[in-house]
Amino acid sequence: MPVQWYPGHMAKARRIMEDRVRQVDVVIELVDARLPLSSRNPALQDLSSKKPRLVVMTREDLADPRATHAWLAAFASDDILAVPVNTTNGNGFSQVRDGLRKLAAAKIQRAMEKGLQRSVVRAMVVGIPNVGKSSFINQFAKRSVAKTGNKPGVTRTEQWVRMGDIELLDTPGVLWPKIETPEQGLRLAISGAVKDQIYDMEEGLAFFLCFASQHYPDLLIQRYGLSHIPVVEWTDLPTVWPQIADMIEEIGRKRGMLGRGGVVDEERVAKMVIKEVQDGVLGHMTFEWPQSIEDDRTALR
Ligand SMILES: Nc1nc2c(ncn2[C@@H]2O[C@H](COP(=O)(O)OP(=O)(O)OP(=O)(O)O)[C@@H](O)[C@H]2O)c(=O)[nH]1
Ligand SMILES: [Mg+2]
Incomplete structure (x- = not known):
């Protein structure tokens, strides 16, 4: 979790x-x-x-x-x-x-x-x-x-x-979301409902890139000028990381987010992309659809 x-x-x-x-x-x-x-x-x-x-x-x-x-x-x-x-x-x-x-x-x-x-x-x-x-x-x-x-x-x-x-x-009327799956937690994280300090931002980035590669590849291309976007199904961080590593590398180089020895600073890339997602900089995105629609989303495009 x-x-x-x-x-x-x-x-x-x-x-x-x-x-x-x-x-x-x-x-x-x-x-x-x-x-x-x-x-x-x-x-x-x-x-x-x-x-x-x-x-x-x-x-x-x-x-x-x-x-x-x-x-x-x-x-x-x-x-x-x-x-x-x-x-x-x-x-x-x-x-x-x-x-x-x-x-x-x-x-x-x-x-x-x-x-x-x-x-x-x-x-x-x-x-x-x-x-x-x-x-x-x-x-x-x-x-x-x-x-x-x-x-x-x-x-x-x-x-x-x-x-x-x-x-x-004007009551704080604060409700905490009931988190039933890791994906739900990750959707909340990338939307900004969770303090940055309490989740793994690289996992958030990986989750987002997988999601966007499937549903909003055009927005990724527009914002980050990515040359190739593989469609990656989110499972868990270790499984998807090798498949999205090139995207992160490309974003990091384009933005000059390099650490020691010219290696891309993945944490900085994660922070930057998640901030942009939270602020809506990439364009209109919805992270979950009603189930019946989700099934034939491609038909809606
Ligand atoms: N683009 C956009 N931003 C919004 C909208 N509603 C809220 N925000 C932004 O979301 C952030 C949080 O808004 P708040 O009104 O402080 O949220 P809150 O629910 O009172 O937050 P807490 O009191 O911390 O629980 C602020 O930066 C708002 O400007 C909206 O409809 N559109
Ligand atoms: Mg408030």
Whole structure:
């Protein structure tokens, strides 16, 4: 397992969340549009089973639009309301507001029937580290109320923010992804959900190059000017390394990432490529597709 989480924080976050969930009408579950399944946490189901949930897919600007389309269809077929957003420019936020009103409508209707003056929709944001929770709240509030940063674990405090008829809790609502396979951990790692220090970046690089060689070879060629891209199926680091070594060598030489004796510094290459992947520099990519689509992806190209 390449990834380690922090069970102490997890237990505390869960207690805080259980308490907060009771105060809201709708739970906004943020997932990363590039890995909408791996960036979920099944525990949220227990935490918020009685509350309507809105799935918000962050970083739609980095994801492959064809995949986002497929994910929306998959969520819809499961009767889950999902909205792709870009928290940096506000794309999708009007659909978020509409979605929240729709999901809270029944509850507000009941309150009004009881004669209670209650037209404000209360919501809270939950999601895994670095998924964009603070950016979402800031974009929602149209001002900076929550601290953001491209490192997991930035948010420390919480508060309510009100915009029109919607009130949002700026709670850290941190969920840790439940990692069931090494591949899931690696997808999370290359997406930026995991601190760099706690996984093997060369393994992350190898995993990414295998993935991209299969699904996005053009983006590798465009970004790194690679002359030859073998299609490599990811299994594990020692098995795939010999097959991707030439690619790493070529990237390292082109970028001048040489160490002692003119040998390519593989660790530097790993850091650089993963950073570029996390920042979306290579182009639109989605790391996992709904299963039915995955099977005939080539048909979609
Ligand atoms: N391109 C793009 N970047 C995003 C988007 N949402 C968030 N980011 C970036 O992702 C990084 C993390 O965002 P935060 O809002 O700090 O994430 P968080 O979930 O609050 O993180 P923690 O509080 O550390 O758990 C920041 O650098 C954001 O600018 C998005 O929709 N598109
Ligand atoms: Mg935050």
